[in-house]
Amino acid sequence: MVSVPRSRMLPSGKPRPRYDQESVLAVAAEVFTERGYDGTSMEHLSRASGLSKSSIYHHVEGKEQLLRLALERALDPLLASLDADDVTTGRAVDRLQHLVRRDVEILADRLPYVTLLLRVHGNTKTERWALDQRRRFDRAVARLVQEAIDEGDVRSDVDARTTAHLMFGIVNSIIEWYRPGRDSSPAALADQITSMVLDGIRT
Amino acid sequence: MVSVPRSRMLPSGKPRPRYDQESVLAVAAEVFTERGYDGTSMEHLSRASGLSKSSIYHHVEGKEQLLRLALERALDPLLASLDADDVTTGRAVDRLQHLVRRDVEILADRLPYVTLLLRVHGNTKTERWALDQRRRFDRAVARLVQEAIDEGDVRSDVDARTTAHLMFGIVNSIIEWYRPGRDSSPAALADQITSMVLDGIRT
Numbered sequence: 166m167v168s169v170p171r172s173r174m175l176p177s178g179k180p181r182p183r184y185d186q187e188s189v190l191a192v193a194a195e196v197f198t199e200r201g202y203d204g205t206s207m208e209h210l211s212r213a214s215g216l217s218k219s220s221i222y223h224h225v226e227g228k229e230q231l232l233r234l235a236l237e238r239a240l241d242p243l244l245a246s247l248d249a250d251d252v253t254t255g256r257a258v259d260r261l262q263h264l265v266r267r268d269v270e271i272l273a274d275r276l277p278y279v280t281l282l283l284r285v286h287g288n289t290k291t292e293r294w295a296l297d298q299r300r301r302f303d304r305a306v307a308r309l310v311q312e313a314i315d316e317g318d319v320r321s322d323v324d325a326r327t328t329a330h331l332m333f334g335i336v337n338s339i340i341e342w343y344r345p346g347r348d349s350s351p352a353a354l355a356d357q358i359t360s361m362v363l364d365g366i367r368t
Numbered sequence: 369m370v371s372v373p374r375s376r377m378l379p380s381g382k383p384r385p386r387y388d389q390e391s392v393l394a395v396a397a398e399v400f401t402e403r404g405y406d407g408t409s410m411e412h413l414s415r416a417s418g419l420s421k422s423s424i425y426h427h428v429e430g431k432e433q434l435l436r437l438a439l440e441r442a443l444d445p446l447l448a449s450l451d452a453d454d455v456t457t458g459r460a461v462d463r464l465q466h467l468v469r470r471d472v473e474i475l476a477d478r479l480p481y482v483t484l485l486l487r488v489h490g491n492t493k494t495e496r497w498a499l500d501q502r503r504r505f506d507r508a509v510a511r512l513v514q515e516a517i518d519e520g521d522v523r524s525d526v527d528a529r530t531t532a533h534l535m536f537g538i539v540n541s542i543i544e545w546y547r548p549g550r551d552s553s554p555a556a557l558a559d560q561i562t563s564m565v566l567d568g569i570r571t
Contacts (some may be wrong), residue, residue: 177532199409199489200404200407201403201404202407203403203407204404204406204407227409230563232463282566283544286445317532319560322560323560323564327552327557328564330541330544331541331560331561331564332543334537334538334539334540334541335534335537335538335541336385337536337539338533338537338540338541341533341537342533342537343467348530349530354530357525357526357534358534361526361531361568362568364567364568364569364570365564367567
């Protein structure tokens with residue numbers, strides 16, 4: 166028998182089917198967004214996923230862990246995008262451009278998870294953690310905009326914080342209207358948004 | 369005795385205090401946004417407003433009428449903005465500019481009601497009516513963008529529908545971060561957004 170780490174085994178000793186956690190997470194993200202986290206019970210998740218509650222508990226400890234895992238699907242790549250090579254070296258305006266492009270692609274790729282992230286309230290520890298991470302991200306973008314203003318590449322008639330909010334207002338609007346398949350490809354969307362945002366903020 | 373229309377009189381015969389309907393509406397918009405319309409009961413509205421349920425019923429027939437009245441606070445001025453003189457005559461790009469400016473001011477002025485409008489699902493007749501009105505608005509903006517493209521003033525490398533979504537992505541982002549008093553005045557905000565949006569879409 167091939168050795169499988171304990172956490173990847175079911176109580177029966179069979180390997181845990183990993184695709185199930187992914188599909189439970191995808192369903193959970195949509196149900197949390199639709200009903201609100203507070204308004205969602207394990208019963209709702211069971212009905213929406215077609216899995217019994219005990220099957221869901223094989224994969225996660227409970228509702229709050231599901232929320233955390235779903236939010237990480239959005240936050241992990243977004244926070245990692247701040248540390249990418251082309252976002253950490255070069256002129257600030259170019260770093261901003263790379264950041265916008267990456268983030269448009271992340272949003273298009275992880276639509277249900279980013280939608281959940283942008284709809285989170287702050288009633289539980291996990292939700293407050295997610296809001297903290299969002300604020301960390303927003304502050305990093307505002308610092309980058311400020312550097313680009315200081316380097317003379319971004320207009321200085323709007324303060325850096327407002328510019329950062331407006332730039333990501335465009336990026337985040339994707340969750341409201343973008344439907345993969347119906348609209349432009351993620352790469353074309355990234356081109357359109359990046360050039361529109363950058364033209365709007367350059368000096 | 370001065371004649372007062374029946375609908376503005378309480379069962380006691382006294383004139384209905386109109387400020388109460390306004391304050392019930394303001395509370396209802398916030399509670400509907402916070403809890404979701406489905407998750408809100410008259411009991412929640414009573415607790416949040418400090419009015420008894422029977423006091424609330426003096427002013428409105430029920431929860432769905434409250435939702436409709438609250439949504440009209442956002443939709444009436446937004447739809448009216450499409451018919452303003454400076455939005456219906458002149459070059460399309462200038463009409464777009466006037467429309468963005470007006471709508472930023474409406475959003476800043478009616479923040480809780482527009483937030484509710486942008487969060488509405490589609491579970492009830494009133495919500496579906498609101499979504500229809502939003503689509504009517506979106507289509508009118510997309511037509512205006514198309515005219516501006518045809519007149520050569522707006523870039524043609526992005527289709528009109530996507531440009532309209534992205535423009536109003538910026539405008540609608542106001543509900544996520546704008547706090548009157550803390551941030552720029554509505555007029556300054558309108559200046560900033562209008563010039564950023566227009567610089568981003570002009571040829």
